[in-house]
């Protein structure tokens with residue numbers, strides 16, 4: 001039937017929630033632990049100030065983030081249950097990730113074991129395969145955008161930079177001729193941008209620093225476009241891991257290792273926990 005379940009139609013308000021401790025600051029406001037009164041469901045409530053959103057002209061980006069993330073259902077993608085707003089703020093009702101922010105965990109550990117890194121990379125690859133299957137590219141895979149669930153599983157969050165690519169041919173019934181430049185350009189990159197970012201993330205999980213880091217932005221830019229990939233002698237990392245990273249950090253996007261092939265790579269097969277949960 002066309003009837004949607006209550007939750008989609010539901011008009012949320014602040015009165016539906018008991019607000020708990022602050023979890024920290026996001027880009028445009030604070031995030032609080034909260035409990036939905038009727039269901040006692042624990043959520044994270046991200047509060048964004050309209051004034052700041054307007055200043056930074058990110059309203060369209062936020063609308064796209066909400067539209068995209070609310071339709072994605074995957075164990076390694078943070079759920080967006082809904083949103084509401086009042087005079088001054090927009091509230092996002094998000095899944096609560098009990099074990100917090102991955103980048104803090106990486107800072108604490110300096111770098112991860114090969115088993116932990118492979119388990120995380122495999123679960124992210126599965127989440128990205130799911131996204132790409134829905135023509136969604138995340139475009140901003142990095143430690144700051146990853147959270148850890150109660151069982152230690154990774155959750156991709158913050159789809160602020162994601163785009164919904166459509167096959168222009170289907171949408172434009174065959175001809176591209178009538179597309180203005182900005183629409184043709186809008187998807188100049190394809191899903192393989194996420195493969196590159198996952199390769200950078202894998203390197204950072206294992207070495208504690210990203211591969212093309214440099215003091216000046218211009219130097220980082222040059223190292224990226226030249227794919228100036230070097231593996232330091234310490235910490236000691238297996239050649240299988242270096243082989244996988246080398247197959248992902250390839251300049252020609254068509255040559256990057258496809259995500260489904262990543263899941264069959266020896267380093268992943270030998271090190272990743274199939275459940276996506278790192279048990280230490």
Ligand SMILES: CC(C)NC(=O)[C@H]1CCC[C@H]1Nc1nc(Nc2ccc(C(=O)N(C)C3CCN(C)CC3)cc2)ncc1C(F)(F)F
Pocket residue numbers: 022023024025026031044045046078094095096097098099100101144145146147157158
């Ligand atoms: C992806 C995005 C870019 N990042 C964010 O939005 C950030 C901005 C602030 C918080 C986080 N957003 C979320 N955080 C959680 N869980 C969480 C976070 C932090 C801790 C933690 O370590 N403490 C409270 C510690 C406890 C100990 N004290 C000392 C320090 C803080 C524990 C659980 N779940 C959902 C969200 C979400 F995303 F839904 F909002």
